[in-house]
Structures are given as structure tokens and as C-alpha cells.
Amino acid sequence: MHLRTTTPFKWAALLAGLLLFATAAKADRPGFLVDSTWLEDHIDDPSLVLLEVRYYPSRYFSVGHIPGARQVQRFADLGDNHAVPVMRYPSMEAFQETLRGWGVNDDSLVVIYDDSRTALASRIYFLLDLYGFDMERVKIMDGATTEWEAFNDLSTEPPEVTPGNVTLEPAREGLVIEWTDIYRDVYSLRNPNIVLLDARPENQYTGEVMNGAVRAGHIPGAVNVEGLQGTDGQKWRPLDQVAAMYADIPKDKTVYAYCHDGFRNTMAYIQLKALGYEDVRLYNGGWAHWGNELSLPVVMGDEPWDAAHAL
Structure with a gap:
């Protein structure tokens, strides 16, 4: 029986195709998104700070969280608690203090997940970007705990946290x-x-x-x-x-x-x-x-402008 051999040219073409496929797959997803497999590989990284923000904060304890995750209370921790409305952005100083309470340092690898299709996690991501954190060190866990729970348990016990020393910068212009x-x-x-x-x-x-x-x-x-x-x-x-x-x-x-x-x-x-x-x-x-400032104009309906405000 004659066995066909693959020529070096064909191997090179095959390798190029695989690299092109890998590049296209990577380009199809933002670099800041990671999955449960990635987290499993990095869970013992001493620089890792894992943050969970749930729609209902009590579920951090009742449903459970990935072991080691710090609880983020979506309103109290991510807004200006003395402003109206309460979800105006916290000051640099207030957010810095919150981050330090979660154990965040300047060189931390911050991984965020939520139970709301990354909408809640995105608020933390934006605030870190706003105040000058190194965004190469910030990831959002795509899929949250859905895939994690297939092979791993959740915890209902909060972790012991050593306060961090992260230093933020004044809010970036134009955001x-x-x-x-x-x-x-x-x-x-x-x-x-x-x-x-x-x-x-x-x-x-x-x-x-x-x-x-x-x-x-x-x-x-x-x-x-x-x-x-x-x-x-x-x-x-x-x-x-x-x-x-x-x-x-x-x-x-x-x-x-x-x-x-x-x-x-x-x-x-x-x-x-x-x-x-x-x-x-x-x-x-x-x-x-x-919407609460009664003097400001409002449009009803599915068009950007109505007759009163179009001209």
C-alpha cells in the first residue's frame, strides 16, 4: 500500500490556514472577554482580584459566588451615594477607597462578572477606565457562573481580603x-x-x-x-x-x-x-x-424628533 505524504508546501498552507482561523476567531471577540476555562487557569494567580456584581446583591450569599470573589453592591459601591440621582459617578477618591477595600493594587489582575449579561460588570470596567487604571489588566468573564458551575462549586462564604493600595488618577478628559x-x-x-x-x-x-x-x-x-x-x-x-x-x-x-x-x-x-x-x-x-427635570424637553414615540422639536 502506498502512503501519501504531505509536502512542505501543503504543511505550510495548512498552518497558515489554522493561523488565519485563530486570528479571525480572536478578532471576533474583544480582548477583555475571558471565559471560565481562562479563569480556572488563573484562579491561583496571586495578583488576581475577582469581583462579582449581582442584580440582587443578597444572592452573593444565598446563591453563592465563585470562591475568592469579592461582593460588589451595584448601587452603593458604584455610584455617588450623596448625589441625586444616586448613580452619578463616584469621585476618584471614593472609588479608590472602594477598590482598596476589595484588595486592588496597581498591579492587580481584575476580573469582573455579573448575572446580567455583563451590563453590571461594564460599569466597573468603565469606572476603572475613567480613573486611569491599567486596562490591560482588566477582564470581564463572559458567561459568568453558567459554565463555571458545570465543573466547579460556588461558595457562600466571603473571602478574607487584605486591603489594597491602588492609586487612581483624575477622571480622563472626554469620557x-x-x-x-x-x-x-x-x-x-x-x-x-x-x-x-x-x-x-x-x-x-x-x-x-x-x-x-x-x-x-x-x-x-x-x-x-x-x-x-x-x-x-x-x-x-x-x-x-x-x-x-x-x-x-x-x-x-x-x-x-x-x-x-x-x-x-x-x-x-x-x-x-x-x-x-x-x-x-x-x-x-x-x-x-x-426625565425628572420637568423643564427639559422630552419626545414620545419611535422617532428621534417629534413635530414640536424637529425644527
């Missing part, structure tokens, strides 16, 4: 905007180089459902893309599917994004940055602020 920026640039000047993005569910955008404010509807001029549609269960969809969601938003525009309580807009932030958008800014306060 946070206030209501006055939107009122001036979008509503008054109609700046064509700015896109206002409403990241809430469609029924909140149209005004069918009221949430987070005494008024329903959206800010005049806003277009609606809900970032959670870029996930399938607890996992991100491929980046080409995420890109299709934002296809009508040009990459050369500045994006102002908001939601109702400060989580969906940070998810929009990490999605847009993963897609290559360079200038994305988040409204500090969001609909919980704008």
Missing part, C-alpha cells in the same frame, strides 16, 4: 458629559458630528414604559440601540453581530450615550470601543436625571 452638553450640542446646535444614543429598551425609549423617572419618552434627537441585544443569554454575540446593531452610527462621529440608571450605557461604551469607535462619552445621571 463624561452633563445634561448641559446634550442640551447645547444636540438639542440647540444640532451638531451633525454628534450622535445621541439611548441604550434603554425600546419600550422605554418610545415612552410605552416609564422607568427611572417621573416622565416617559426619550431625549430629543436620540436614536435607540439596546446593548443587551448584543448578548445571547449570559454571553456576548460575535462582534460582527454587535457591529450590525450599531451600523447606523458612523465611527467618525462623537457618541453621547445614556440609559436610565448607568449600566446599559456603560455596556454600550465597551461594545462601541470594542468595535473601534474612538469618541464615546457617557451622560452622568442619564434618564434618571433628564
Whole structure:
């Protein structure tokens, strides 16, 4: 029997094909996303700080968490507790103190997961980016505990934590905007180089459902893309599917994004940055602020502008 041999040329072509496939697969997912297998391989890394943020914080104890994970209380730990609304961004000093309480140092490997399709985890990610942490050392666990529990147990006991000494930097320029920026640039000047993005569910955008404010509807001029549609269960969809969601938003525009309580807009932030958008800014306060300020204009329906505000 004659055995066929593979020529060096064919081996090289096969290797090139495998490398191309691996590169394409990697490009299809943001570099900051990791999975349960990655975490299993790094769980004993002494620099690892694992953070869990659940929609209902009590489930850290009642349902359990990955062993070693610190509990993040999504409102108390991630907002300005003395501001109105409460989910304005915490000061650098307050967030630094919170991080140190979780044991974070300047060289920590911070891994974040939630039970809300990474929307809650994205808030921590954004705050770390806002205050100058080394984002090469920040990961979000895609799939949360869903895959972890297939081969590993959860714990209901909080870990012992040695306080950290992380040092943050003043807020980076150009990441946070206030209501006055939107009122001036979008509503008054109609700046064509700015896109206002409403990241809430469609029924909140149209005004069918009221949430987070005494008024329903959206800010005049806003277009609606809900970032959670870029996930399938607890996992991100491929980046080409995420890109299709934002296809009508040009990459050369500045994006102002908001939601109702400060989580969906940070998810929009990490999605847009993963897609290559360079200038994305988040409204500090969001609909919980704008919708409660009775003098500010509101539009009902599924169009960015209504007849009263279109001209």
C-alpha cells in the first residue's frame, strides 16, 4: 500500500490556514472577554482580584459566588451615594477607597462578572477606565457562573481580603458629559458630528414604559440601540453581530450615550470601543436625571424628533 505524504508546501498552507482561523476567531471577540476555562487557569494567580456584581446583591450569599470573589453592591459601591440621582459617578477618591477595600493594587489582575449579561460588570470596567487604571489588566468573564458551575462549586462564604493600595488618577478628559452638553450640542446646535444614543429598551425609549423617572419618552434627537441585544443569554454575540446593531452610527462621529440608571450605557461604551469607535462619552445621571427635570424637553414615540422639536 502506498502512503501519501504531505509536502512542505501543503504543511505550510495548512498552518497558515489554522493561523488565519485563530486570528479571525480572536478578532471576533474583544480582548477583555475571558471565559471560565481562562479563569480556572488563573484562579491561583496571586495578583488576581475577582469581583462579582449581582442584580440582587443578597444572592452573593444565598446563591453563592465563585470562591475568592469579592461582593460588589451595584448601587452603593458604584455610584455617588450623596448625589441625586444616586448613580452619578463616584469621585476618584471614593472609588479608590472602594477598590482598596476589595484588595486592588496597581498591579492587580481584575476580573469582573455579573448575572446580567455583563451590563453590571461594564460599569466597573468603565469606572476603572475613567480613573486611569491599567486596562490591560482588566477582564470581564463572559458567561459568568453558567459554565463555571458545570465543573466547579460556588461558595457562600466571603473571602478574607487584605486591603489594597491602588492609586487612581483624575477622571480622563472626554469620557463624561452633563445634561448641559446634550442640551447645547444636540438639542440647540444640532451638531451633525454628534450622535445621541439611548441604550434603554425600546419600550422605554418610545415612552410605552416609564422607568427611572417621573416622565416617559426619550431625549430629543436620540436614536435607540439596546446593548443587551448584543448578548445571547449570559454571553456576548460575535462582534460582527454587535457591529450590525450599531451600523447606523458612523465611527467618525462623537457618541453621547445614556440609559436610565448607568449600566446599559456603560455596556454600550465597551461594545462601541470594542468595535473601534474612538469618541464615546457617557451622560452622568442619564434618564434618571433628564426625565425628572420637568423643564427639559422630552419626545414620545419611535422617532428621534417629534413635530414640536424637529425644527
